[in-house]
Amino acid sequence: MSAPDPRKQKASKAIVSRLFEDATNVWVIHYSCESFYDRTDGRSPRITSIAIRKLDSGQTVSFSIHQVAELEGIELTGIAAHYDALERKMLDAFFAHVGSHRGMKYLHWNMRDINYGFAAIEHRHRALSGTPFVIPDDNKFDLARLLIDIYGVGYTGHPRLTTLLEKNKIQPRDFLNGASEAEAFEQGNYVGLHQSTLRKVDILANIAGRVDDGSLKTNTSWWEMHGGRFRTLVNFAAENRAFQLIAGGASIVGLIVTFQPQLPQTILRALTSGQ
Incomplete structure (x- = not known):
């Protein structure tokens, strides 16, 4: 269909x-x-x-x-x-x-x-x-x-x-x-x-x-209503505040790892675990 x-x-x-x-x-x-x-x-x-x-x-x-x-x-x-x-x-x-x-x-x-x-x-x-x-x-x-x-x-x-x-x-x-x-x-x-x-x-x-x-x-079906997996994921990401916060946090951690490799591993684990 x-x-x-x-x-x-x-x-x-x-x-x-x-x-x-x-x-x-x-x-x-x-x-x-x-x-x-x-x-x-x-x-x-x-x-x-x-x-x-x-x-x-x-x-x-x-x-x-x-x-x-x-x-x-x-x-x-x-x-x-x-x-x-x-x-x-x-x-x-x-x-x-x-x-x-x-x-x-x-x-x-x-x-x-x-x-x-x-x-x-x-x-x-x-x-x-x-x-x-x-x-x-x-x-x-x-x-x-x-x-x-x-x-x-x-x-x-x-x-x-x-x-x-x-x-x-x-x-x-x-x-x-x-x-x-x-x-x-x-x-x-x-x-x-x-x-x-x-x-x-x-x-x-x-x-x-x-x-x-x-x-x-x-x-x-639910997937047909939402246009398939890709469109559903895009819409979910655009409309879900919690997802945006998590994605934003992950981006920040990724930047830190890229530009500050010398940071202690304990700090990185704390950041990635949300502590």
Whole structure:
């Protein structure tokens, strides 16, 4: 397995640290939607639920199609017939919340493009004649990519999120993978999709916290994490005060031996033994 690039690793570790230092202004976000595979009609996938969780307090705000339907007096079995109108109201509420919390940072998992990501949510809102609030790219942080930079591309198996949960013994209660989410949508299981979305923001915050405190378990070995023996020794020497003092003392003794060979051997033994 290839070791992480030391420059990317350092930069990504610093990003995670800064996010936790500013945790009051960081939201963990995830959403569920209709399957975006094997689409032939050109229509963008419908969104079923969105959840955002405060990184510091864990307080979570969610937006879901079935909750909007309940407020409108529509039964679960009637959602399909009114989906566009309900989805528009759900996205209106989501973007109103985002717009009222400007400047917040968003930690996500692979929400990077029009296929699945912030751009996909914005596009869906526009397709329903809405006007989305666009979050600046500088305020979006992809935890999936940060993990690759910190631990290396082979830090876990595929699918990465599922195997990482197994490795760290994080219980995936209510968790649905991509295939299960697509099946749940086809079955009209909007409540299950919402519960899965809520669970995933909790999981992502859990993983991020373990990255920050150094307790996340991965397939990356200690030596790979530290770039091999030479780089590890250099870093250790540069960062360890005790090592520097010992090395400095040894250098002084070496100079004395070189330039003062006539000193009594007892003095040299005392110096080298630290007495």
